Amino acid sequence: MTEAITLLPSPTQRTAAALLSRSFAYDADVLPLAYDGSALTVAVPNDGSDLSERLRQLTRKEIRTVVLPIRDIREGLKALYPAAASRDADSLAAQTLDEIFAAAIGSYASDVHLEPTDGRAGRVRLDVDGVLQADRTLPAGLFERVVALVKVRSNMNTGESRLPQDGRLAVSFDGRSFDVRTSTIPVAGLEKLVLRFLQRFDLVPDLEQLGMGAELLARYQKGLKRPGSFCVIAGPTGSGKSTTSYASLQTISLEHANVCSVEDPIECRIPGIAQIAVNEKAGITFPLALRALLRQNPQQLFIGELRDAETVAIALQASLTGISLVTTLHARDALRVAARLAEFGASRATLASSLTLAVSQRLVRMLCRHCKIKTSVSSQAVAVARRYGFALKGDAWEAQGCERCSYSGFQGRIGAFEVLEIKPELGAAVESGATPTQLGKIAQSAGYKPMVVDALRHVASGATSEGEVLRHLSYDDAD
Ligand SMILES: [Zn+2]
Secondary structure, three states: OHHHHHOOOOHHHHHHHHOOOHHHHHHHOOEEEEEOOOEEEEEEOOOOHHHHHHHHHHHOOEEEEEEOOHHHHHHHHHHHOHHHHHHHHHHHHHHHHHHHHHHHHHOOOOEEEEEEOOOOOEEEEEEEOOEEEEEEEEOHHHHHHHHHHHHHHOOOOOOOOOOOEEEEEEEEEOOEEEEEEEEEEEEOOEEEEEEEEOEEHHHOOOOOOOOOOHHHHHHHHHHHHOOOOEEEEEOOOOOOHHHHHHHHHHOOOOOOOOEEEEEOOOOEEOOOOEEEEOEHHHOEOHHHHHHHHHOOOOOEEEEOOOOOHHHHHHHHHHHHOOOEEEEEEOOOOHHHHHHHHHHOOOOHHHHHHHOOEEEEEEEEEEEOOOOOEEEEOOHHHHHHHHHOOOOOOOEEEEOOOOHHHOOOOEEEEEEEEEEEEOOHHHHHHHHOOOOHHHHHHHHHOOOOOOHHHHHHHHHHOOOOOHHHHHHHOOHHHHO
8 A cells, every 4th residue: 555655646546636625635634545436535644533524524425544654645645736745845945944044033143054964954053153053954855945945035046056156135034124145155066055144234333332442442433534544454254344344334424425335245235335246257356346436536435355466456546545445354463464465565665654544353252141150360361461551350250151042151242452553653664564563562652452452351341251362362462
């Protein structure tokens, strides 16, 4: 019998199927098998007589039942009602994707990773505060359907799985809407997807909320507003450079100025700014987009990232003509910005006269306030802080873990910053090719403090732990 129902449905089985609605058959797990003109034979998962009685009333036929394992009944239903089966699978995929988005939004994840695992199955991981956390695994068929659904909703080519693609989709959840940037890359014959929640400009936290202290904030904002300022935000991937860029743009009046941006990708739409997305495939490169924008005489320019010699050269040229610039750079800290730009071929003399601000930052995880426990800071931390005129008391906190923080001990992130103002004395040092350490010594006399010292401020306030700070930064940088 098991074998018979895995074959294509016979004509008599189709006649039998016509006597029952597919929704009833699916809901009750009843598989029509045959109809001989008077009796309807169905397979049921157990010999419950009330089901026979319902079927008798529903069909007004004599009912004969055969008991089959539920798995076989469902297989049979899929063969008998293929359209319904695929509709059910599609709705399951849609429901699963909704659940994944709900989990991601609920845990403040920045990204969702959908990755193939063994066979054609897959797993879902959420990037929460820069750490990937397992969310769920998806069986073979479902994983592929969820991937296909994301591609459809992102307007990607669903027939293409061997080339990387990217797109966008919108998610509504609890009355809020989210923009999600989607990208797919081929891995071992399957596809890996990353879904990134984009920021909303009106919800971008301001620099103070990001953890910049009042004194640093005042210096930074003054520097940003200076006409013709050239501000470089430096840090490794995941250090929050984009958020700080957008927060910086918020402090600049966008209403009356011609403000433009070139980004790859646009991570946040900003009302009032002409934003151009780099699209290498379509030939829109950073240099091409920048040259086009400069012809329109902007006053303020945001360049998503300085990552090639040509872009650096155009940025410096724009700066020399008086355009204010905000940009990001992949460099370890503010002291290394000039050296990194010189590696891209910029002349040190030009850098000395155009760079006005170099900023760097790290995002450290904040201790869960429900479970953090008291400890004390190391003597090394106290010594480093003292060197920069900051009296660090012995009290500190460390992570423990509880239900509310999913036993990680942390919830949310906060920024540790350093701001380097390139004033004449420092400019001269940049021009003469001073090393980062030498620049640090000169800057220190003008009030510069390295990030690790700023981070100790968050240790003292109990926002983070010393261990978390040392995951990102080293006391050697404050020597
Ligand atoms: Zn906790």
